[in-house]
Amino acid sequence: MTKPAYKRVLLKLSGEALMGDDAYGINRSTIERMVADVAEVAKLGVELAIVIGGGNIFRGVAPGAQGMDRATADYMGMLATVMNSLALADAMRQAGLTSRVMSAIAIEQVVEPYVRPKALQYLEEGKIVIFAAGTGNPFFTTDTAAALRGSEIGAEIVLKATKVDGVYSADPNKDRNATRYATISFDEAIAKHLQVMDATAFALCRDQKLPIKVFSIVKPGALKNVIMGDDEGTLVHV
Ligand SMILES: Nc1ncnc2c1ncn2[C@@H]1O[C@H](COP(=O)(O)OP(=O)(O)OP(=O)(O)O)[C@@H](O)[C@H]1O
Ligand SMILES: O=c1ccn([C@@H]2O[C@H](COP(=O)(O)O)[C@@H](O)[C@H]2O)c(=O)[nH]1
Numbered sequence: 001m002t003k004p005a006y007k008r009v010l011l012k013l014s015g016e017a018l019m020g021d022d023a024y025g026i027n028r029s030t031i032e033r034m035v036a037d038v039a040e041v042a043k044l045g046v047e048l049a050i051v052i053g054g055g056n057i058f059r060g061v062a063p064g065a066q067g068m069d070r071a072t073a074d075y076m077g078m079l080a081t082v083m084n085s086l087a088l089a090d091a092m093r094q095a096g097l098t099s100r101v102m103s104a105i106a107i108e109q110v111v112e113p114y115v116r117p118k119a120l121q122y123l124e125e126g127k128i129v130i131f132a133a134g135t136g137n138p139f140f141t142t143d144t145a146a147a148l149r150g151s152e153i154g155a156e157i158v159l160k161a162t163k164v165d166g167v168y169s170a171d172p173n174k175d176r177n178a179t180r181y182a183t184i185s186f187d188e189a190i191a192k193h194l195q196v197m198d199a200t201a202f203a204l205c206r207d208q209k210l211p212i213k214v215f216s217i218v219k220p221g222a223l224k225n226v227i228m229g230d231d232e233g234t235l236v237h238v
Contacts, residue, residue, distance in 0.1 A: 005229030006157055008047040008123060010150030011038070012143060014162045015053030015084055017217050024056060026087050035091045037223045038128070042097060046227055047123045049153055050099075050130045051146040052088055054080030060138065074138030078105055081142055085132035086111070092128065099128040104136030104145070116152055123153065143201035151208040158210060159226055160197060161217035166234035167196050183235045202236070212236040 013034060020027030042048055057080035058073075059065065065073035085101045092099045100122050102114040111132060112118075122129045134145040143160065150158045167189065168178035186206035190199050196214055205212055215222050215233025225232040 002228060004041070004044045004046050004227050006046060006227060008153065008155050009049070009227070010146055010153065010155040010158045011048060011050045011223075012146035012158060012160045012162075013050060013052045013088070014055070014217055015057065015081065015142070016055035017161075017163050018052075018084060018087075019056040026056065026084065031087060031091045032095075034217060035088070035095045035097070037217075037221075038092070039095050039097055040224050041227045042128060044227065045126075047126070048128045049119070049123060049149060049155065050088070050128060051134075051142050051149060052081060052084045052130065052132075053142040054078070054084060054134075056080075057083060071138040074140075075105075078133040078136070078138075081134055082107065082111065082132040085130045089130055097128055098126075099130055101130045101132050104131070104133040107133070119149075119153060129153075140200065141198050143197045144204065147201040147204040147208075147210065147212075150210055151204065155210065158205060158212045159223070160212055160214045161223060162196070162214060163216070163218060164196065164214075165216035165219060165222070167194055167214050167236065169194075171195060181234045182231075183237060185237055189236055197236075205236070206238060209238050211238070 018026050020030035054077050058077045060074035060077045089099045089101050101111040103111045104114050119129050131149045134142045146158050166180045168180050170178040172178045186202050190202050213233050
């Protein structure tokens with residue numbers, strides 16, 4: 001059997017995709033399907049660290065946060081990612097996977113704090129590590145948290161699993177004429193202001209020479225294809 005293309009990856013799971021067809025929150029069958037995808041690649045022996053977004057529950061820049069102090073709204077967003085992380089860890093437990101949630105915000109009665117050497121130890125032991133609460137700082141996003149933690153743990157690639165199947169010339173949900181890139185450089189993605197990820201995340205990955213693969217979390221088998229190095233999604237490279 002062919003081997004996975006990567007030994008250690010940072011998987012960024014879309015919070016928004018967790019809603020499934022619901023208006024907000026966590027759709028049960030959607031999270032179970034995501035976990036099944038994760039289980040499929042975990043059994044290949046790939047070391048997996050996960051950052052999950054919070055867009056299904058709260059975003060600091062959402063209309064619901066209008067009029068709020070931005071930092072306060074962002075802390076609410078980070079707490080939303082803790083809820084998603086707990087739900088993901090529990091769904092993984094039910095699927096027979098062992099995971100550990102580590103939070104960037106002190107909330108020790110609920111989850112353990114992020115301590116880099118401990119995270120590395122868990123990965124080496126074959127546990128899946130879920131990084132909750134983003135970077136722990138307002139004015140950032142979980143995409144940037146994925147770039148940061150991916151760099152810290154020495155991941156070979158950041159895999160952004162989202163609702164679209166790659167990086168397009170414009171938002172494909174708004175522009176029917178948008179075309180998908182097979183590959184694109186960080187500099188081009190930043191210069192063209194492509195909004196699939198924020199510029200801070202792109203810049204950090206560029207500086208750390210950490211490639212990003214953007215692909216669909218909705219498409220069955222896409223995560224495994226990416227892990228096996230098959231043609232899937234868009235590669236963002238230096
Ligand atoms: N040039 C582009 N190419 C692809 N998608 C784009 C582009 N510009 C904007 N988008 C939008 O970016 C979205 C993905 O990024 P976004 O941060 O909104 O979601 P997410 O990361 O999946 O969710 P969350 O932040 O909750 O984890 C896509 O659903 C798409 O509508
Ligand atoms: O490092 C971070 C990460 C996230 N936030 C806030 O949380 C929400 C949800 O994260 P998404 O990446 O949008 O899914 C985000 O909008 C911020 O409000 C943060 O402040 N810092």
